[in-house]
Each structure stands twice: as C-alpha cells, then as structure tokens.
Amino acid sequence: MKTVRIRTFTIICLLLMFILPWTFFVASHYMENRTFRLSESRSHEQKVQQQLDEMIGRIEAGTESWIDPAWQRELKDKLQAVEMDAVLLSASGEELFRSDPDRRGTSSSTERFSIIVNGELHGKAIIYLPSSNMSLILSIFAGLILAFFVMGAAMRRLLLKPLEKMSVAARQIAEGDWDVELPRSGxxxxxxxxxxxxxxxxxxxxxxxxxxxxxxxxxxxxxxxxxxxxxxxxxxxxxxxxxxxxxxxxxxxxxxxxxxxxxxxxxxxxxxxxxxxxxxxxxxEAKLSMEEVDVKLVMERAVDSLRPLAEHNQMVINSQLAGPCMISGDAHLLERAMNNLLDNAVRHTPSGGAIEVRCSQDNDRVVFEIRDAGSGFSTEDLERAFEPLYRGETSRSRATGGSGLGLTISQRIIRRHGGDLTAANHPEGGAILRGWFPVRHPGNALGLIETALDGDRV
Incomplete structure (x- = not known):
C-alpha cells in the first residue's frame, strides 16, 4: 500500500485550502463576466463606480423634482438599467421616492449621502449597488467549506479511524484476545x-x-x-x-x-x-564458564569413566578420536553431556556388544557420534527422544531407562555451546547419536555462544 508522510499530507491539506476557494472564485468570476481575466473584474468595478457617480449627479441636479412623477419614472428607468435601487428622504426623514417598493432590506452594498442646498439640509439619498461582489465572497466561502469537509474526511479515514481501531485492538489484546485485525493507513x-x-x-x-x-x-x-x-x-x-x-x-x-x-x-x-x-x-539460565576445551580429551575422560561398567557387562568401547578439537565451552557441563550419552549407549547395548565413539574436526565444526549395538529407536522414540522425563522402554523401569533427563540435558548443553545433537538409527542396527560444536575462533567465540544461549531459552 502506497503511503505518504504526515508532513506531506499536511502540505496537501494547506494547498487544498488555498486551491478550492480560488477555484470557486475563478468559476464565479467566469459565470459573472464570461472570462477568466481578472482585469475584467477591476473594469467592472470602475464601471459601477462611474454609474454610481452618474446617479448621484442626477439626484443632486434634480433636487427640485424629487416629488415630480415624471422625473421619478425617468430616475427609476435609469436605476433599473444599471441594476441599482434608490430611496429619497426629506430633511425630516419622510420617504419621497423608492424605486423598488418591495425592497426593505438587502445584503448588497449601499451608498448613503445627504443633499445640501444653500447651506441647508434638503434631504437624504440611499443607493443600493449591484450584488456582484457578494457572489464572489460567497463563492470563496463555499470553497473554504468544501476544503474543510474534504480535509476532515481524509483525516478521519487516514488518521483517526486507524488510531481508534488500534486502540480497540490494544484493549482486545489486554483481555487475552490475540486474533485482532490491525487497520491499514495511507x-x-x-x-x-x-x-x-x-x-x-x-x-x-x-x-x-x-x-x-x-x-x-x-x-x-x-x-x-x-x-x-x-x-x-x-x-x-x-x-x-x-x-x-x-x-x-x-x-x-x-x-x-x-x-x-x-x-x-x-x-x-x-x-x-x-x-x-x-x-x-x-x-x-546460568552463565557458562567459558574456557578453551578439547572435545577429544572430554570424550576420552567420559570413555575411561564408563569403561569399567562396560567391561563388567562384557561390552567393548571402540574409540576413534582425532584431535585436537578445540572449542570454547564449560568443561564440566561438556563432560556431563558426554557421560550421559555414553551411559545411554551402555544401558541399551546387550552383553557382548560393541560401542563406537568417534570425534574429529570437519572444517569449522567439531563433529562426534556415539553408536550402540542395541535395538535402536522406535518411531515414537525418535520423535520424543529429547523430551524431558521420556523413557522409551515399555516397562519404563528406572533400572534400564534412567531418569529420562539424560538425552535432554545433553542436547541442551550442546545447544548452549552453539551446536546441536540429533538421534537416528544406524543402517546396520543400533542407535546413533550425532552432534557438533562450532570450532573456537579467537574474537568471535563468545558471540557464537551468546547467540546459542538466546536461541535455546524457553
């Protein structure tokens, strides 16, 4: 939707306030004089003034004939020819002549003057001028009214109604209604x-x-x-x-x-x-204790801590750890995450089985995987493996299923370090857990960790 700045809208409104009255004035002038030339208006005023002077001269020259019917008819014809009216009053205020008996008031311009003869007040005269100027004034006033109406309608549609609707939407949201329709404005x-x-x-x-x-x-x-x-x-x-x-x-x-x-x-x-x-x-949302950590050494310590339990259950842990694999992280939490993953593999590997542990650097990532020799994940397990307190065994026995938090904790620790952990089934059998960390680069490691922290918070 195309929009305009509010200052541009204000300028348009001001121009409208000038243009519409001017347009109405020009239209009225054209209807009056059949021309767009404004100089004709000045010549018209000069002509009216000339006719007024002529009427004043005629009235002053005929002071002795004000009550003469013939003179009055002649004056009336002259006044009608120039679209004027006149009233003649005696010195005492008595009406002697009125060109239009029905005219008792008017909105047009008037000229009032006294007639002095031989130093004495002979009478008074009132001349009503044509009302052409009044039509021009009315046209300008009509233009202003229309301009204000158009501006008010535009402000109502573009400013007031959108603000009113947003106020209503704010109250709806405060009441817990999120399904609100926000108004658009130009x-x-x-x-x-x-x-x-x-x-x-x-x-x-x-x-x-x-x-x-x-x-x-x-x-x-x-x-x-x-x-x-x-x-x-x-x-x-x-x-x-x-x-x-x-x-x-x-x-x-x-x-x-x-x-x-x-x-x-x-x-x-x-x-x-x-x-x-x-x-x-x-x-x-505890702050991680960031330091330079070698993931290879962390996994070696995790393998060494669980190797006695694996040997007791007649299992073999085969590790292929290529290093160093340096990252920025919390060594204690990282070791906890790896212990959980290996403990999960030991619990799900049958007696006599083998557990494969790998770790290496791949470009700007440190990747690792842990594969057990168990029955693998079911479809539901793959969907809910990292759900808190979920244990995949049908019996849901703690003797085999653990606390149900191990994989969840490991995934969240790894995500806090800017990486991720996923679960899958190996084509040859058994479950496989794959994860990665961003390689430590001086200067930007802290930014990566802070970004991961923000993205993983609930």
Missing part, C-alpha cells in the same frame, strides 16, 4: 506504528505461548518427579523398616537389605543430580 507514520504494533503483538503471543508451554512442562516435571521419587523412597523405607523390625536376621539377609537400600539411595542421588542440572540449564 499515512506512513501510522503505517509504521501499525507494523510495529503487529510485531509487538506477535512477540507477545509467542511469549505467552512459550510461557504456557513452560508452565505445562513445569507441571509435568513436578508430577513426574513426584512419581519417580516415590518409588525408590517407598522401597528404601520398606527395607529400612525390615532392618529396624528385625525381619532380616541372618547376615546374608541384612547384607541384601543394605545393598538394596544403597542401590535405591544411589538412584535417588542420580535423579536429584539430573533434576538439578536440568533446572540449572532450563530455568536458572
């Missing part, structure tokens, strides 16, 4: 305000939706955590009550009860630690 400033208002509405709507989603996720996390904490706590309480009441009497039973209590307390510890990390990343 004024550039109003159009810019409208566009800015539309951007604000879109931002508020997105913010409201994100807040609603965050609230929904918060409630889900609370309910899921309450459920997940209740199970090991119930078991822990049961075994402790058994020890307290002496149900376990033999050393073997006592040892078994203690082992179960230790296992449940470890599960509670892992769950609390995962929840703390999840909350720290997603709700507290």
């Amino acid at each position: 004024i550039t400033e109003i159009s810019e305000v409208r566009d800015g208002f539309a951007v604000m509405v879109k931002g508020l709507q997105n913010s409201f939706q994100k807040q609603a989603q965050l609230e929904k996720e918060r409630r889900f996390v609370i309910s899921a955590v309450a459920h997940d904490l209740r199970t090991p706590l119930f078991a822990l309480r049961g075994y402790l009550d058994g020890l307290e009441q002496g149900i376990a009497r033999s050393p073997e039973q006592i040892s078994k009860y203690v082992a179960v209590c230790k296992q449940k307390s470890e599960q509670l510890g892992l769950l609390v630690e995962d929840l703390f990390t999840f909350t720290k990343l997603d709700y507290l």
